[in-house]
Amino acid sequence: MKPTTHPFRSQRLIASGALLLASLFSWQAQADDAVLYGPAAPKGSTFVRLYNASNQEVSANVGTAKLDDVGPLASTEFSFLPGGSYSAQVGSQSVSLQLGAGRYYTLVNLPNGQPRLVEEKPYRNKQKALLRVQNLSDTPLSLKTADGKTAVVENVAPQSYGDREINPVKVNLALFAGTQKVSDLKPVALDRGEVVCLFVTGSAGKLAPVWVKRPLAAN
Numbered sequence: 001m002k003p004t005t006h007p008f009r010s011q012r013l014i015a016s017g018a019l020l021l022a023s024l025f026s027w028q029a030q031a032d033d034a035v036l037y038g039p040a041a042p043k044g045s046t047f048v049r050l051y052n053a054s055n056q057e058v059s060a061n062v063g064t065a066k067l068d069d070v071g072p073l074a075s076t077e078f079s080f081l082p083g084g085s086y087s088a089q090v091g092s093q094s095v096s097l098q099l100g101a102g103r104y105y106t107l108v109n110l111p112n113g114q115p116r117l118v119e120e121k122p123y124r125n126k127q128k129a130l131l132r133v134q135n136l137s138d139t140p141l142s143l144k145t146a147d148g149k150t151a152v153v154e155n156v157a158p159q160s161y162g163d164r165e166i167n168p169v170k171v172n173l174a175l176f177a178g179t180q181k182v183s184d185l186k187p188v189a190l191d192r193g194e195v196v197c198l199f200v201t202g203s204a205g206k207l208a209p210v211w212v213k214r215p216l217a218a219n
Contacts, residue, residue: 041080046099050090051075051212053136053201054111060090062097062107070109075212078104090115106212108136110201118161120197125165129190132163132197139177139204146172146184168192175200175209182207 041047050060050067052074060067063086065079083101087094090107095115099105104120116136123130135141135156143153152173156162170189175182175198188196188211202208 044083044101045080046083046101047078047080047104048107049076049078050107051199052109054109058091058109062086062088073210123195126193128165129168130163130165130195134161134197134199136201137203137207142176143173144176146174183209
């Protein structure tokens with residue numbers, strides 16, 4: 001004779017199994033999210049990355065943030081840490097930083113001189129892209145279309161920045177000092193909600209413009 005199973009007990013077993021499977025799938029989804037996006041930043045965090053404008057690899061430490069093995073003309077992703085005062089080590093140089101909560105910064109390793117901290121104002125518009133020019137040179141500069149006919153970000157003073165919202169497209173641009181073309185730039189693709197920065201270092205006659213893009217998932 002086959003043993004009988006009470007119908008209510010069967011329903012409870014099925015329900016328990018379904019709940020266990022749902023929990024496993026939920027845990028797996030959370031694990032996948034952690035792999036894709038990393039841990040969420042606590043409230044009051046500040047965000048900092050390193051852009052290496054030199055021609056040699058460099059590493060930096062800012063508090064608990066380790067920005068290691070950054071190649072020439074390359075940058076890290078943003079790392080988060082509590083807002084406050086820090087002594088940063090960039091290669092062999094030390095620099096004091098004041099990092100505000102909820103703000104974004106790029107620490108620029110310059111070829112000559114002390115590292116420079118640049119604030120990056122966050123961008124929240126998910127319908128357009130933002131082009132930003134961080135002019136760390138000694139020359140007023142403009143970002144224009146490659147033919148020079150249309151100004152995109154105009155008259156950015158030395159040691160300052162300028163930006164402009166544009167539709168997400170792939171564009172060919174050039175850097176100008178007044179009416180003189182300084183350099184044609186590599187084509188850059190812009191996605192919705194993305195910030196793309198042109199960092200310009202050096203001095204008149206020897207300017208170094210480099211596009212620095214964040215991964216889209218970090219915006």
